[in-house]
Structures are given as C-alpha cells and as structure tokens.
Amino acid sequence: MGRSPCCDATGLKRGPWTPEEDQKLLDFIQKHGHGSWRSLPEKAGLQRCGKSCRLRWINYLRPDIKRGNFSLREQKTIIQLHALLGNRWSAIASHLPKRTDNEIKNYWNTHIKKRLAMMGIDPSTHKPVVAALGSANGADPKKVSNLTHMAQWESARLEAEARLVRESSKLRQYDHQPGLPGPVPTLQLKKIASRLGAPRCLDILKAWQRVQLESMVIDNNGFDQGSNNLDSPTSTLNFLQNPRASSTNIASFQSNEALFTACQDMEFEGGEAWNMGTCNIGDEDSIKWFSNLLFNGCESDHFVQSNLDNDGNNGSNDAGVLSEDDEHNNYWDDIFDLVDCGHNI
DNA sequence: AAGAGGAGCAACCGCGATTGA
DNA sequence: GTCAATCGCGGTTGCTCCTCT
Numbered sequence: 372m373g374r375s376p377c378c379d380a381t382g383l384k385r386g387p388w389t390p391e392e393d394q395k396l397l398d399f400i401q402k403h404g405h406g407s408w409r410s411l412p413e414k415a416g417l418q419r420c421g422k423s424c425r426l427r428w429i430n431y432l433r434p435d436i437k438r439g440n441f442s443l444r445e446q447k448t449i450i451q452l453h454a455l456l457g458n459r460w461s462a463i464a465s466h467l468p469k470r471t472d473n474e475i476k477n478y479w480n481t482h483i484k485k486r487l488a489m490m491g492i493d494p495s496t497h498k499p500v501v502a503a504l505g506s507a508n509g510a511d512p513k514k515v516s517n518l519t520h521m522a523q524w525e526s527a528r529l530e531a532e533a534r535l536v537r538e539s540s541k542l543r544q545y546d547h548q549p550g551l552p553g554p555v556p557t558l559q560l561k562k563i564a565s566r567l568g569a570p571r572c573l574d575i576l577k578a579w580q581r582v583q584l585e586s587m588v589i590d591n592n593g594f595d596q597g598s599n600n601l602d603s604p605t606s607t608l609n610f611l612q613n614p615r616a617s618s619t620n621i622a623s624f625q626s627n628e629a630l631f632t633a634c635q636d637m638e639f640e641g642g643e644a645w646n647m648g649t650c651n652i653g654d655e656d657s658i659k660w661f662s663n664l665l666f667n668g669c670e671s672d673h674f675v676q677s678n679l680d681n682d683g684n685n686g687s688n689d690a691g692v693l694s695e696d697d698e699h700n701n702y703w704d705d706i707f708d709l710v711d712c713g714h715n716i
Numbered sequence: 717a718a719g720a721g722g723a724g725c726a727a728c729c730g731c732g733a734t735t736g737a
Numbered sequence: 738g739t740c741a742a743t744c745g746c747g748g749t750t751g752c753t754c755c756t757c758t
Binding site: 408 | 743745
C-alpha cells in the first residue's frame, strides 16, 4: 500500500521553517483551526505541504508544548515506559504531559540510549548485556514466563490507555477556546465522547499505584493475608498461588473505582488490551517486582511515590515523594536497581 | 585559528491505519 | 464493500552548533 509523498509537487518549500512561516501557520490555526492539513498550506499562504505544516505545528508551534531539558522524573518515566512499550513513542508521550513523541524519540536516541549502553545495559531489552542472553543463570523459568505475560499484558494496557488519552485530547479540541472553530468531530469521536465523559487519562497508573500502597499498608499491619484465588473481574488475569499480595492487591484492585472504570472503558473500547491472554501470576514477588519496575524503577521494600502526581503531571509535592536532590542522588542507583530487577527474571 | 568529528535536533520519508464518499 | 484521500507513527536523514585537536 502506501502512497506517494505529499511533497512531490514542485514549488513547495522544504527544510527549516522561517519565523515568517511559523507566524503564518500560527495565525491561521489560531483563527481557523487546522481542519484539513492537506488544504491548509494554500489557505494559509504557505508554500509547504500539509504534512510539513502538521509536523511543524505538532512538534514546535503548538502552545501546550514544554521545551527544554528533560527532568530526572521525565527521564525515569521514559526509561520505565520504554521497557514496557518499546519504541511506541506516541504511547510514551501520552504519559509525559507537554512532550512530543518526536522530542522523546530524539532524547532517547541521543541521550538515554547512549547512557544505558555505556552502563552495559541493552537499551532495547533493558537488561545487562551479559544477562540478556536469557534466564540460563538460575532464574525460574516459570517466573520468567509469568513476567513475560505480565509485561505483554501491561504493555498492551498502557498502549490502550495511550489511545484513550489521544482520543480524549482530540475531544478536548472541541472544548476549545471561544472563537476557535476547530475541526468538525467525526461520528466515531462523538460516540467516544458520549461514552467517556470527561477525559480520564492516567487513571490506571494512579490506581495501580494506590493499590500497591494499600496492599503494603495492610501487609505491614499484619492484616488478613489469606490465600484465596481470585479472578480479575474483567480480564482473564488470574492471581494464583499468591499467599499475600495477590489477595490484598486484588481486593484493593476491585474496590478501586478509578481503576475499575478505566478498565471497563478499555475493555469497551479495545477489548484486546484487557483480554489479550491469560496472565498467570506465580507469586507475590512477581507483582511487587512488576509494580516497582513500573512506578519505582526498582525492586526494593521502600515505597516511593509514583512519577506522576494526581494531576497526571510530572513532579509532585506529596508526602513520600523524594525531593529533586534526593532523586538526583538516587537516579542512577535506581537504574542499576532496575537492571537488577531485569537480571532477576 | 581552522578543520574534523561528534552531538543534538528539526524535518523528511515511507508505510500502515483510518476515514468517508 | 471498495478505494482514494488523509492522518499519524516510527525510522532516518541532514543541517547546525559545539568540542577537540
């Protein structure tokens, strides 16, 4: 399939944008919305193809873009999400407010990838190069299998969530500033809008984090740590042979409204993300490890608040959150811990 | 001071997915 | 159901600036 490049037409300008072109594009979109990118350049008086205009707007001119250095929190989040999602930059970007996929991709390729490589970590597998050869060094194959399933499941889940975020952000275009016409919503988007109500981005991440916190509190208080086998209400996720964390986790999981509704929405929307396969979780370490990998970047007993605050933004002043200095000090330790985690599986 | 090489990043390209006639 | 147009994503390129020799 595919199609010929949209910039084949002669006379269209290419290369770096001039400030005048930026201003034209900005003015036009602020007045009329972008509508069809294909027809925008002509209407805006630009000698560019629509694709080039779209790219310039999305990656540079859009007002809600944060530019400049990536904070340590953002770097950590990128590494963790990349471990789960791979090179799905748009999915990763949806979890980093105000950052574009292109910017994250560039940052990964120019900074993080190199640093990981220098530390002997394979950037694609997030494991030490030596250990990347497999679990031959004593790891329990069952555990490896379980975690692989979990990783696949989690990856799909995050991707589905990213899609929701994208759709929600599309919908927000129709909740735009007065005076801005904006594009006409498609039938499908209208349907999604009626189903979703307000955008519910990052609910799952926050919910998972709360579940983890709650389960640890219960554990610490010596509460019931029974061994009931419980099935996830909406998925084929089975918490088996899990004496402590599984029951408490699942109980919290089930009672967590935000997580529940978000999951239901995902199943409603995509289905596959939640039901992509049976995920047998062998023991509590698996869950703990995985959650810590996702939110803390390490398998340790101390609980560290998520990278994301309650607004879904980076940075937080909540109790329990490391200060920026502490985080700086621990940053590379966390990376090494992350590697250790990978090593353990 | 000047050239070489490297790093960073904006922009382009090709392709799959989606949309709508 | 089909197909052309369009969108959006990920990989790649190439330009600019910086550092080193």
